[in-house]
Amino acid sequence: MSPQEKTALILVDIQNDFLEQGSLAVAESNGILDKVNELITKVKSNHGLVIATQDWHPSNHISFASNHTDKQVFETKDIEYEGVQVTQMMWPDHCVQGSFGAEISKTIDLDQVDFIVQKGLNRHVDSYSAFADNNYSEITPLAKILHRQLVDKVIIVGLALDYCVKYTCLDAIKFGFKTILVVECTKPVDKEQFHATLEHLKSKGVTIQQSWL
Numbered sequence: 001m002s003p004q005e006k007t008a009l010i011l012v013d014i015q016n017d018f019l020e021q022g023s024l025a026v027a028e029s030n031g032i033l034d035k036v037n038e039l040i041t042k043v044k045s046n047h048g049l050v051i052a053t054q055d056w057h058p059s060n061h062i063s064f065a066s067n068h069t070d071k072q073v074f075e076t077k078d079i080e081y082e083g084v085q086v087t088q089m090m091w092p093d094h095c096v097q098g099s100f101g102a103e104i105s106k107t108i109d110l111d112q113v114d115f116i117v118q119k120g121l122n123r124h125v126d127s128y129s130a131f132a133d134n135n136y137s138e139i140t141p142l143a144k145i146l147h148r149q150l151v152d153k154v155i156i157v158g159l160a161l162d163y164c165v166k167y168t169c170l171d172a173i174k175f176g177f178k179t180i181l182v183v184e185c186t187k188p189v190d191k192e193q194f195h196a197t198l199e200h201l202k203s204k205g206v207t208i209q210q211s212w213l
């Protein structure tokens with residue numbers, strides 16, 4: 001890292017419900033934790049910023065299959081919000097505000113985290129990206145925090161690669177940040193989507209790095 005470049009490490013949704021044993025557990029997700037902690041130490045020692053994102057849903061959230069009588073978990077449903085039609089994945093209940101599952105994993109030292117950005121608070125629309133909801137009807141404070149802190153480069157890690165990490169990377173590019181994804185610090189919901197997701201992100205300008213040197 002050159003001294004004039006300010007870097008932020010974005011820890012996407014490293015929450016109990018997405019880790020092994022969680023209600024929406026991502027396979028082998030606990031395996032990223034040591035690497036993520038090493039990365040936090042490296043970024044901090046270079047005076048970078050660390051931001052954790054937190055999926056934070058009301059219990060009546062539209063993405064929960066339990067809130068739809070006509071759908072099962074992992075089916076999709078076409079939903080309209082503010083005139084925009086989206087295909088919504090039906091997820092198990094997860095990251096309900098105030099629950100253990102919504103807590104950021106205790107393996108992450110929160111003393112090293114400068115900001116926590118919550119997303120998914122609006123029950124009517126899901127929010128995979130940490131920058132905005134899936135309809136871009138509202139943006140989160142993330143872009144403002146990064147601009148105010150004069151960040152020009154973001155390193156993105158966390159869960160899950162094919163959903164929240166992917167859309168956070170794509171929005172980071174749209175918001176003008178140099179964007180790096182560290183592959184050893186993320187895992188997908190659907191293993192079949194692993195390579196396709198990396199190729200897609202690369203085609204949109206995301207730098208894909210196996211590890212952080």
Ligand SMILES: [Zn+2]
Nearest residue numbers: 055063095120
């Ligand atoms: Zn969610």
